Amino acid sequence: xxxxxxxxxxxxxxxxxxxxxxxxxxxxxxxxxxxxxxxxxxxxxxxxxxxxxxxxxxxxxxxxxxxxxxxxxxxxxxxxxxxxxxxxxxxxxxxxxxxxxxxxxxxxxxxxxxxxxxxxxxxxxxxxxxxxxxxxxxxxxxxxxxxxxxxxxxxxxxxxxxxxxxxxxxxxxxxxxxxxxxxxxxxxxxxxxxxxxxxxxxxxxxxxxxxxxxxxxxxxxxxxxxxxxxxxxxxxxxxxxxxxxxxxxxxxxxxxxxxxxxxxxxxxxxxxxxxxxxxxxxxxxxxxxxxxxxxxxxxxxxxxx
Amino acid sequence: xxxxxxxxxxxxxxxxxxxxxxxxxxxxxxxxxxxxxxxxxxxxxxxxxxxxxxxxxxxxxxxxxxxxxxxxxxxxxxxxxxxxxxxxxxxxxxxxxxxxxxxxxxxxxxxxxxxxxxxxxxxxxxxxxxxxxxxxxxxxxxxxxxxxxxxxxxxxxxxxxxxxxxxxxxxxxxxxxxxxxxxxxxxxxxxxxxxxxxxxxxxxxxxxxxxxxxxxxxxxxxxxxxxxxxxxxxxxxxxxxxxxxxxxxxxxxxxxxxxxxxxxxxxxxxxxxxxxxxxxxxxxxxxxxxxxxxxxxxxxxxxxxxxxxx
Numbered sequence: 118x119x120x121x122x123x124x125x126x127x128x129x130x131x132x133x134x135x136x137x138x139x140x141x142x143x144x145x146x147x148x149x150x151x152x153x154x155x156x157x158x159x160x161x162x163x164x165x166x167x168x169x170x171x172x173x174x175x176x177x178x179x180x181x182x183x184x185x186x187x188x189x190x191x192x193x194x195x196x197x198x199x200x201x202x203x204x205x206x207x208x209x210x211x212x213x214x215x216x217x218x219x220x221x222x223x224x225x226x227x228x229x230x231x232x233x234x235x236x237x238x239x240x241x242x243x244x245x246x247x248x249x250x251x252x253x254x255x256x257x258x259x260x261x262x263x264x265x266x267x268x269x270x271x272x273x274x275x276x277x278x279x280x281x282x283x284x285x286x287x288x289x290x291x292x293x294x295x296x297x298x299x300x301x302x303x304x305x306x307x308x309x310x311x312x313x314x315x316x317x318x319x320x321x322x323x324x325x326x327x328x329x330x331x332x333x334x335x336x337x338x339x340x341x342x343x344x345x346x347x348x349x350x351x352x353x354x355x356x357x358x359x360x361x362x363x364x365x366x367x368x369x370x371x372x373x374x375x376x377x378x379x380x381x382x383x384x385x386x387x388x389x390x391x392x393x394x395x396x397x398x399x400x401x402x403x404x405x406x407x408x409x410x411x412x413x414x415x416x417x418x419x420x421x422x
Numbered sequence: 423x424x425x426x427x428x429x430x431x432x433x434x435x436x437x438x439x440x441x442x443x444x445x446x447x448x449x450x451x452x453x454x455x456x457x458x459x460x461x462x463x464x465x466x467x468x469x470x471x472x473x474x475x476x477x478x479x480x481x482x483x484x485x486x487x488x489x490x491x492x493x494x495x496x497x498x499x500x501x502x503x504x505x506x507x508x509x510x511x512x513x514x515x516x517x518x519x520x521x522x523x524x525x526x527x528x529x530x531x532x533x534x535x536x537x538x539x540x541x542x543x544x545x546x547x548x549x550x551x552x553x554x555x556x557x558x559x560x561x562x563x564x565x566x567x568x569x570x571x572x573x574x575x576x577x578x579x580x581x582x583x584x585x586x587x588x589x590x591x592x593x594x595x596x597x598x599x600x601x602x603x604x605x606x607x608x609x610x611x612x613x614x615x616x617x618x619x620x621x622x623x624x625x626x627x628x629x630x631x632x633x634x635x636x637x638x639x640x641x642x643x644x645x646x647x648x649x650x651x652x653x654x655x656x657x658x659x660x661x662x663x664x665x666x667x668x669x670x671x672x673x674x675x676x677x678x679x680x681x682x683x684x685x686x687x688x689x690x691x692x693x694x695x696x697x698x699x700x701x702x703x704x705x706x707x708x709x710x711x712x713x714x715x716x717x718x719x720x721x722x723x724x725x726x727x728x729x730x731x732x
Binding site for chain 1 (some may be wrong): 717
C-alpha cells in the first residue's frame with residue numbers, strides 16, 4: 118500500500134501520477150520556521166485523517182456491540198464484549214445473501230459490457246477517421262454536463278415500454294453504456310503511438326485485429342481503471358435499483374440494507390452496522406489492491422458519475 | 423509502405439479515385455461498426471430520453487400513459503408551486519455552501535499532500551476512501567453520528583462545553599449544514615485527486631525562479647501555482663457545480679427531504695412527482711429546469727474561463 122500514491126516528481130506527467138518517486142534531493146537545513154510549519158502541517162493532517170476515518174471506525178466498532186450498547190451514554194468507542202454473533206445473525210435475519218448475489222451478478226455483467234463496448238467504441242473515436250465522428254464524440258462529452266436526475270423520468274418511461282423494469286436487465290442497460298468508459302479509453306488510446314497500429318496494418322491486420330491484438334493488450338492499465346471504477350459504481354449504486362427494482366428478490370445490497378433499517382423491529386442497530394460493514398469491506402479490499410488504477414482513472418479522465 | 427503511399431498520392435486517374443471513395447466508404451463503415459455497440463445503448467438510454475424530456479414536459483402525461491399536449495402549463499404551475507420554490511432555493515443554498523467549502527478543503531489537502539514527507543501515502547488513501555464508500559453506508563452511519571442525544575458528535579460538543587448542541591438532521595435550521603458537512607467529507611478526496619493531478623503539471627522551474635526572486639510561500643502560491651492550475655480549477659468548478667445541483671441520493675437516505683421541507687432539493691422534487699405521484703409531465707418540467715440550470719452554468723463558466731485566459 119505504501120508504494121502507491123506517493124508524491125510524484127513535479128516534472129512527471131499525468132499518467133505517472135502515482136509512480137513511486139524516491140528522490141534523494143539535497144536537504145536544506147530546516148529553519149525554525151520550517152520545523153514549526155512541518156509540525157502544524159502534521160497536526161492538521163492527523164486531525165483531518167481522524168475526521169476522515171472515525172466514521173468507519175465507529176461503524177465497525179458498533180457492528181460488534183450489543184443492541185443497547187450502540188446508543189449508550191456516555192459514549193463507548195469500543196464494545197465491552199465483542200458480539201461477533203452479529204455477523205452470524207445478519208445472514209439469518211435478512212436476505213443479505215440474495216442481495217449480495219444480485220449485486221455481484223450486476224457488477225460483473227455491467228463491468229464486462231462497459232469495458233467491452235467502451236474500449237471498442239474508443240478505438241473508433243481515437244483511430245478511425247470518418248464523417249460524423251467528431252460530432253458524435255461531442256455528443257458523448259456534452260452528456261457529462263447533463264445530470265442523470267434530469268432524464269431519469271423519460272428513461273423510466275422508455276424502459277417500462279420495453280418491459281424491463283423490475284428486472285435486473287434494467288440496471289444492466291442503465292449502467293453498461295456510459296459515456297465515461299468511452300472517454301477514459303479514448304484518452305488512453307491516444308497516448309499509444311500510431312506507428313504501432315500502422316505497422317500492424319501493413320502486416321495485413323484488420324482494424325478489429327489491431328484493436329484486439331495491439332490496443333487491448335497495451336491498454337491493460339486503463340482497462341483496469343475502467344473495470345474497477347465500474348465495479349465500485351455498480352456495487353454502490355442506490356438510485357437505479359431504488360427506481361427499477363421493486364421485487365425484494367431482485368434487491369441489491371444497497372437497497373436491501375436501506376430497507377433493512379425500516380424493518381428493524383427492535384431497532385437492533387448493531388445488526389445494521391454489521392450489514393453495512395459487510396457491504397463496505399469488498400469495496401475497501403478492491404480499492405486497496407487497485408488503488409493506483411482508481412487514482413489514474415480519475416486523474417486522466419477527471420470524470421465520474 | 424512507401425510504394426503503397428506513393429501509388430495513392432501521385433496518381434489521380436478516375437479509376438483510382440473511385441477505388442479511393444470505395445475505400446473511404448469501407449473506412450466509414452468500419453469506424454461506425456466500432457462505435458455502434460456502445461452507441462446503441464448510449465443513444466437509446468441517454469440521447470433519446472434527453473430529447474424526449476422536452477416533449478414530455480409539455481404534456482400532462484400521467485400513470486395511465488395518456489399524454490395531451492398542454493403547452494407551457496407545467497412550467498407556469500411550477501412557478502406557482504411553493505414546494506418547488508423551496509426545492510430550488512434549497513438546491514442553491516446547498517450549492518453555495520458545498521462548492522466553496524469542498525473546493526478549499528480539497529485544494530488545501532492537495533497542497534499539503536503534494537509535499538514529500540513520511541506517511542503521505544496513508545493520508546492520501548484516507549482522504550480518498552470516503553469517496554468509494556456507498557452512499558447508503560455513509561448516510562446511515564452519519565445519521566447516527568449526528569444523532570442529537572446519543573451521537574458522538576454532540577457528545578464531543580458537550581465535552582467542549584457547548585451545553586445545547588444543534589439538533590443537526592432533526593432541526594430545520596441545521597439539517598442542511600449537516601448534509602453539506604457529510605457531502606464535503608465524502609467528495610473532497612475525489613477533487614483532491616484532480617488537484618493533485620493538476621499540481622504535477624506546474625513547472626518546478628517557475629517555483630525555483632520565484633523563490634530566487636524572494637517570493638514567499640503565499641506569493642508563490644498566488645502567482646505561480648494558482649495560474650498554472652487554471653485548467654484544473656476550471657474543471658473542478660464545473661464538476662462541483664453540476665454535482666451540487668443534482669445532489670439527491672445522500673439526502674434521500676439521510677433526511678428524505680426533511681425535517682419538513684428543510685432539505686428538499688430539485689432532484690427529490692422530480693423523484694416525488696414522477697415516481698411517487700406518477701405525474702410524469704409535471705416531473706419532466708422540473709427536470710428541464712434542472713437540465714437548463716446545469717447547462718447554463720456550465721456554458722457561463724466556460725466563457726468566463728475563456729475570457730480570463732486571454
